[in-house]
Structure formats: C-alpha cells, structure tokens
Amino acid sequence: MTPISEGQNRAPVMEDVAKLAGVSHQTVSRVLNGNPNVSARTLEKVQGAIVELGYRRNTAARSLVTRRSNTIGVLASEMSQYGPSNTLLALQQAAREADYFVSIAGLAEVTPETIEEAMLRFLDQGVDGIIVQVPHAGIFETLVKLNLDLPVVAIGAAGTSGLSGVAIDQTAGARQAVEYLISLGHQRIGHVAGPAGWVDTQARIGGWRAALDHAGLPEGPLLEGDWSANSGFRLGREIARIGDVTAIFAGNDQMALGLLRAFAEAGISVPGDISVVGFDDWPESEFFLPPLSTVRQDFQELGKRCIQALLAELDGGARDGASVQVVPELVIRGTTAAPH
Amino acid sequence: MTPISEGQNRAPVMEDVAKLAGVSHQTVSRVLNGNPNVSARTLEKVQGAIVELGYRRNTAARSLVTRRSNTIGVLASEMSQYGPSNTLLALQQAAREADYFVSIAGLAEVTPETIEEAMLRFLDQGVDGIIVQVPHAGIFETLVKLNLDLPVVAIGAAGTSGLSGVAIDQTAGARQAVEYLISLGHQRIGHVAGPAGWVDTQARIGGWRAALDHAGLPEGPLLEGDWSANSGFRLGREIARIGDVTAIFAGNDQMALGLLRAFAEAGISVPGDISVVGFDDWPESEFFLPPLSTVRQDFQELGKRCIQALLAELDGGARDGASVQVVPELVIRGTTAAPH
DNA sequence: TACTATGTTGTTAGCGCTAACATTGGCGTG
DNA sequence: CACGCCAATGTTAGCGCTAACAACATAGTA
Numbered sequence: 003m004t005p006i007s008e009g010q011n012r013a014p015v016m017e018d019v020a021k022l023a024g025v026s027h028q029t030v031s032r033v034l035n036g037n038p039n040v041s042a043r044t045l046e047k048v049q050g051a052i053v054e055l056g057y058r059r060n061t062a063a064r065s066l067v068t069r070r071s072n073t074i075g076v077l078a079s080e081m082s083q084y085g086p087s088n089t090l091l092a093l094q095q096a097a098r099e100a101d102y103f104v105s106i107a108g109l110a111e112v113t114p115e116t117i118e119e120a121m122l123r124f125l126d127q128g129v130d131g132i133i134v135q136v137p138h139a140g141i142f143e144t145l146v147k148l149n150l151d152l153p154v155v156a157i158g159a160a161g162t163s164g165l166s167g168v169a170i171d172q173t174a175g176a177r178q179a180v181e182y183l184i185s186l187g188h189q190r191i192g193h194v195a196g197p198a199g200w201v202d203t204q205a206r207i208g209g210w211r212a213a214l215d216h217a218g219l220p221e222g223p224l225l226e227g228d229w230s231a232n233s234g235f236r237l238g239r240e241i242a243r244i245g246d247v248t249a250i251f252a253g254n255d256q257m258a259l260g261l262l263r264a265f266a267e268a269g270i271s272v273p274g275d276i277s278v279v280g281f282d283d284w285p286e287s288e289f290f291l292p293p294l295s296t297v298r299q300d301f302q303e304l305g306k307r308c309i310q311a312l313l314a315e316l317d318g319g320a321r322d323g324a325s326v327q328v329v330p331e332l333v334i335r336g337t338t339a340a341p342h
Numbered sequence: 343m344t345p346i347s348e349g350q351n352r353a354p355v356m357e358d359v360a361k362l363a364g365v366s367h368q369t370v371s372r373v374l375n376g377n378p379n380v381s382a383r384t385l386e387k388v389q390g391a392i393v394e395l396g397y398r399r400n401t402a403a404r405s406l407v408t409r410r411s412n413t414i415g416v417l418a419s420e421m422s423q424y425g426p427s428n429t430l431l432a433l434q435q436a437a438r439e440a441d442y443f444v445s446i447a448g449l450a451e452v453t454p455e456t457i458e459e460a461m462l463r464f465l466d467q468g469v470d471g472i473i474v475q476v477p478h479a480g481i482f483e484t485l486v487k488l489n490l491d492l493p494v495v496a497i498g499a500a501g502t503s504g505l506s507g508v509a510i511d512q513t514a515g516a517r518q519a520v521e522y523l524i525s526l527g528h529q530r531i532g533h534v535a536g537p538a539g540w541v542d543t544q545a546r547i548g549g550w551r552a553a554l555d556h557a558g559l560p561e562g563p564l565l566e567g568d569w570s571a572n573s574g575f576r577l578g579r580e581i582a583r584i585g586d587v588t589a590i591f592a593g594n595d596q597m598a599l600g601l602l603r604a605f606a607e608a609g610i611s612v613p614g615d616i617s618v619v620g621f622d623d624w625p626e627s628e629f630f631l632p633p634l635s636t637v638r639q640d641f642q643e644l645g646k647r648c649i650q651a652l653l654a655e656l657d658g659g660a661r662d663g664a665s666v667q668v669v670p671e672l673v674i675r676g677t678t679a680a681p682h
Numbered sequence: 683t684a685c686t687a688t689g690t691t692g693t694t695a696g697c698g699c700t701a702a703c704a705t706t707g708g709c710g711t712g
Numbered sequence: 713c714a715c716g717c718c719a720a721t722g723t724t725a726g727c728g729c730t731a732a733c734a735a736c737a738t739a740g741t742a
Contacts, residue, residue, distance in 0.1 A: 015727095016728065016729065025691075026691065026693080027692095027729085028691075028693080029690085029691065031730060032690095035730085039690060041689085041691090058462075059729080060727085060729070062403075062405035063402075063730090064728080064729055066400070066406055066699085068729085069697080073467075081427065081434075082428045088422045090446075091448045094446055094447070095448060095450060098463070104446055105443050105444060106430075106444055110435060123443070126399070127413075127443050231625070234629075256626055259626060263631055285596075286571045286596055288572065289571035289572060289575055289603055291631065355698055355699085356698065357698085365721075365722090366723080367698090367699085369722080371700060372720095378719095379718095380720075384720080400699070402697085403697070403699040406727050406728065406729085407699055407726080408700070
C-alpha cells in the first residue's frame with residue numbers, strides 16, 4: 003500500500019508526472035481533465051505515472067486559474083437540531099457525489115450582521131455557491147439585500163428574484179395531519195405552534211388553518227411555543243386547564259413530547275381524551291408514551307434537491323429563482339384516535 | 343495585452359489597491375499580513391483603498407504560495423446524533439474564532455475504505471489539519487495505518503504515536519453516575535450499554551465496572567443495546583421480566599427513554615421500584631416521565647479543546663500525541679431515588 | 683499533387699499572491 | 713562627512729495549474 007503522502011519528499015507536481023510519462027505537463031492536464039484528444043497510448047502512460055508517483059492535483063493552483071473552488075458553503079443555524087443536522091448530512095453527501103467540498107458556517111445567533119459576516123467569509127473562501135439553511139422569517143429579504151454575485155439556494159424559502167428556494171412543503175404536511183384528525187371526527191383542533199418568526203411556524207399554522215377552513219370548522223386555540231419540550235409542557239398544562247379541545251396538532255415532536263407529559267400529569271388520556279400529532283418524526287417519537295403520530299420529512303431528498311438546484315445554477319448560469327417542493331408524509335401511531 | 347476596458351465586473355486585485363493607494367502591491371500585502379514595517383501614513387492610505395474598492399484577498403492565490411489553506415477538515419460519523427452534531431457546531435465556532443474554515447465529510451458508513459476515501463478528499467482539498475469524530479473502536483488504528491503527513495486530532499481516542507486525542511472522560515462520568523446510585527443505597531446496578539465496537543460504549547462500561555468494583559459490589563446484568571430508544575425499550579422489557587435490579591445505568595438518554603417506556607408498561611415505578619440514570623443530557627431528557635437523571639457532557643468545551651490541540655500542532659509542529667480530557671457532570675433529576 | 687480538415691501534442695503566458703532580495707533615505711556614530 | 717544601520721518600500725521570481733494558441737502529423741478531398 004502506497005503511503006498517502008510522500009513524507010519528507012516534495013509532493014509530486016504535474017511536471018514530475020509529465021517527465022516520467024515522457025510527455026508535456028499540458029498533456030497530463032488533459033488526461034486529468036478528461037480531454038478526449040489524447041491517444042490511448044499516451045493516456046495509459048500518463049495514468050501509470052500518476053499512480054506510480056501518487057500524484058494529486060493541487061487544488062489551490064487549479065482554483066486560481068479556473069476561478070472555481072469546487073466548494074459549496076452551507077450556512078446553517080440551529081445546526082444541532084434534528085431537522086437541520088439531518089439536512090446538513092444529506093447536503094454533504096449529495097455534494098460529495100457531485101465532487102464538491104462542503105464548507106460550513108454555523109450561526110450561533112441569527113441577525114443580518116451575523117449572516118453578512120458568514121457570507122463574507124464564504125466569499126473570502128471563494129465558494130462557488132451557497133446553501134442557506136436558516137429557517138427564520140425575513141432571511142429571504144436579508145439575503146436579497148446582500149446582493150451577492152453568487153448562486154444562492156435558500157432552504158425553506160420560496161424562490162423569487164434571483165434566489166432559488168428548495169423546501170419541504172410543510173403547509174401540505176400540516177394540512178394532511180389536521181385533515182386526518184378531522185377525518186377521525188375531531189371538531190375542536192388546537193395548534194401548538196413554534197415561535198413566531200420562523201418560516202416553519204408560519205407554514206405549519208397555514209396548513210392547520212387551511213384544513214380547518216376547508217372543513218368549515220372553527221379554529222381551535224393557537225398557542226405559541228419555542229420548539230422545546232419545555233414549552234410544550236407549559237402549554238400542555240394550559241390546555242389541560244382550559245379543556246375544550248379533542249385534538250392538538252403540535253409544531254414539532256419535541257413540543258408534542260411536552261404535551262404528552264403535561265397531559266399524563268393532568269390525568270388526561272392520550273389518545274382517549276385528546277389526540278396529538280407532531281411534526282418531524284424524529285427517531286425517538288416512536289417510543290413516546292404512547293408512540294407519536296407525526297409528519298415525516300424527507301431530509302435526504304431535500305438535501306439532494308438543494309444540491310441539484312445549486313449545480314443547475316452553477317452550470318447553466320440560470321438564476322431563475324426556481325422553487326422546488328418536497329412533500330412530507332403522515333405517520334400514524336398511537337396518539338391519535340376518534341374523539342368520544 | 344491589457345484589456346481595453348477594465349470591466350466594472352472584474353473583482354479588484356491587490357495591484358488595483360496598490361495603484362489607488364499609490365504604493366506597490368507588496369506594500370498592500372504587508373498591510374494585509376500585519377507586517378509592522380509600514381508607516382502609519384501608508385497604512386491609512388492602503389486601508390482606505392481597500393475599503394473603497396471593497397477588495398478581498400484571493401484565497402486560492404494565497405494558498406498556492408503559502409501552502410496553507412486555512413481550512414480544517416472534520417471527519418464525522420453519526421453526524422445527526424446529538425453528541426456529534428453539537429461537537430461539530432462547537433468545532434466550527436472555535437475554528438472560526440481562529441480564522442479557519444471548516445470542511446466537513448460525513449460518513450454514512452464507517453469502514454477503513456470510506457475513511458481513507460474521505461481523508462484523500464481532504465488531502466486533495468489541501469486542508470491544514472483534520473479532526474476525526476468517529477467514535478468507533480479501531481478508528482485509531484485505521485488512522486495510524488493511513489500514515490497521513492498531516493496533523494490529526496481524534497476525538498475520543500487516547501493520544502499516542504503521532505495522533506493527538508481529545509476526549510470527554512466518559513469513564514469518569516459513568517463512574518460518577520454509578521457511585522451516586524451506590525450512595526443512594528443501591529446494590530444491584532445493571533448497565534444498558536451501547537453497541538460493542540464503540541469507544542463510548544467501552545468507556546462507559548469501564549466506569550460502571552470501576553465504581554462497582556471499588557464499592558465491592560457484584561456486577562449487575564450488562565445488556566447491549568444500539569443507542570436507540572427502541573433497543574432501550576426491548577432491553578427494558580427484558581429487565582422487567584428478570585427483575586433482580588434496583589437501578590440501571592443507561593449508556594445514553596435515548597435508551598433510557600426506551601427503558602422508561604418499558605418500565606411504565608410493565609407497571610414498574612421509576613424511581614420507586616427502579617432508578618435510572620442516562621448519559622448525554624440531551625435537552626429533552628428534562629421532560630421525560632419522570633425527568634431523567636443523567637450525565638452532562640460539555641461539547642462546547644470539547645470542540646474548543648480540539649481546535650486548540652490542532653492549532654498547537656499546526657503552529658508548533660509538535661506531534662506529541664497529547665491527550666486532553668474534559669470531565670462531564672452528573673445531573674440529578676427525577677429518575678433516581680433510594681431503593682426500598 | 684496540393685490543400686484543407688482533424689486529431690494530437692507542445693509552448694507560452696498568465697491566474698493573484700507571498701518570499702526573498704534590492705533599493706532608498708534618514709539617522710546616529712566616530 | 714563618510715560610514716553603517718535600520719526602517720520603509722519596491723522589484724523580481726515563482727507557487728502549480730489551465731487556456732489559448734502554435735506546431736505538427738495524418739488522413740481525406742479536390
């Protein structure tokens with residue numbers, strides 16, 4: 003097994019390969035770039051020399067002249083949460099398949115300033131394009147205002163004016179969930195939403211509302227949490243006190259977990275007295291008490307589509323603000339039943 | 343031949359700044375690199391010109407000549423899990439503070455081949471150093487075998503022969519947890535471990551065993567899960583069937599969640615009949631039924647130390663295989679009580 | 683035969699930056 | 713005042729690669 007790097011000796015450069023193969027360095031370059039105008043004999047010689055020397059092309063030199071870094075910047079907030087971290091993973095895999103590197107910038111705090119700073123860092127680094135995974139409302143305007151001369155794909159944003167967007171259709175997902183509750187016979191369906199100012203929050207509220215409107219049902223209580231199980235717990239106690247609903251659509255699985263705990267403590271049976279549906283389908287939701295009915299999002303697909311959209315802009319140069327939607331899927335488990 | 347019109351679009355280069363400031367490009371370079379031998383007057387002129395043109399230094403050109411990319415590669419498996427994703431976030435922040443970019447490679451499958459492939463990609467990219475966040479046993483040997491001519495810091499590995507290691511002292515954490523159970527009066531303490539072949543599994547088993555040995559207690563049952571709540575649930579049922587323990591130390595919080603569910607279904611009260619302690623302290627653990635006692639790991643600190651270790655190797659050139667340990671903290675909540 | 687089209691290879695000129703050395707001018711010293 | 717010294721600046725030569733063009737051989741066409 004050849005060592006990966008040549009230890010003390012200077013790493014071989016194209017010229018070394020060329021000499022060994024008895025050709026010019028440009029021919030080596032042609033082989034490396036898959037130029038068809040290379041004879042089979044030469045190709046073989048060059049490839050042999052490359053292997054023999056363990057030659058690897060210098061990215062910096064290549065980038066300098068091509069003005070391409072083969073790197074995609076991913077700007078992410080809430081990086082350690084379930085959705086974002088899974089999207090990040092998928093993004094990374096899709097990028098690798100397309101032979102791109104992924105550079106990440108995690109935002110601890112989301113403000114126009116921190117976003118701009120991160121973007122400037124990406125520019126400094128010379129990334130070819132940027133994927134923005136920041137689910138805050140207003141992110142879109144912030145990005146447009148920066149007026150970057152680079153392809154940008156925003157996750158969760160509708161595409162307009164120069165920015166492409168790829169999103170999971172959370173409105174449709176929320177609507178599916180609520181429609182399912184309605185089909186079970188529920189008539190008073192509340193929503194424990196995420197914090198205002200999140201794209202996801204708005205979309206999920208929208209889906210909940212649309213389903214109720216469509217069925218001609220009145221809106222149940224709309225409560226605002228902060229995605230945490232803690233807030234779900236707090237709001238669950240409030241709901242238990244007020245009564246008056248037979249089903250709750252929770253903005254995510256964590257808050258649903260808080261709800262379940264609050265209801266259990268209040269002696270309210272789930273799904274006997276109240277049905278609960280979450281959103282996300284994180285792996286543990288299956289093991290809540292009872293197992294949580296929820297809406298599953300396909301992050302893998304989301305990541306793949308993002309990279310596709312970005313590469314399309316990179317190659318085609320089209321900046322048409324295309325918008326792609328991935329549709330989520332309702333998963334029915336043990337927290338939903340017909341009202342009594 | 344110089345182009346006739348210097349198109350507005352062309353990004354300014356150092357020479358443009360130099361011209362505007364009335365100096366040579368080298369002086370601009372000196373300003374940018376903080377060279378002290380620049381007069382105050384010149385410094386000001388150059389900085390003014392930089393701002394006026396919105397000049398940003400070209401990283402590729404810089405890397406080409408300095409042979410530094412200012413990029414750190416992070417190799418991670420299980421990227422979307424709680425611990426790793428938090429570590430990744432911390433790593434990224436610490437790197438940014440030191441003015442380094444972070445390039446990630448997420449491993450879908452951990453084998454010597456996938457690791458080698460990812461490492462080769464990092465080499466191609468020209469990273470200055472690599473941080474490996476792959477908690478599988480044997481990762482260390484795999485890395486050493488690759489014989490990389492690059493600083494590598496492995497998370498969770500003890501440092502020897504050319505590789506530095508930074509780890510959370512999970513053995514100490516596990517020991518703390520079990521000693522606490524012993525202090526409550528428990529005498530039959532089982533362990534639901536993670537899958538064999540994980541560094542973390544081994545360390546936590548080690549801590550559990552050490553505490554029992556030290557107290558002169560017999561080892562309770564040792565069961566192997568796979569980190570998932572599902573496996574915890576399965577093993578919980580088994581424990582419920584066998585009985586014979588008054589406390590379980592779970593290898594992580596997810597499995598603890600599964601245990602809680604299994605015990606609830608079996609009519610076993612926690613902490614009345616059995617005490618449970620988890621490991622990780624993920625945010626939702628506080629909202630389990632009852633709130634989970636667990637061991638908190640400081641990923642922020644871990645990330646910071648990793649970057650420190652890597653930068654030390656980068657700057658000092660020392661490859662001393664230093665080993666740093668971060669000590670975790672026991673968090674006592676509602677799943678632990680004295681046995682009856 | 684001459685002449686063009688085509689495929690294969692080599693040569694040259696940078697990409698934008700930093701390192702190394704060269705040059706200048708002002709200062710203190712003998 | 714000649715001397716060296718040092719701080720401030722300029723000049724030159726690449727880093728390793730690709731793009732553009734030049735150079736040639738070969739084959740096909742008039």
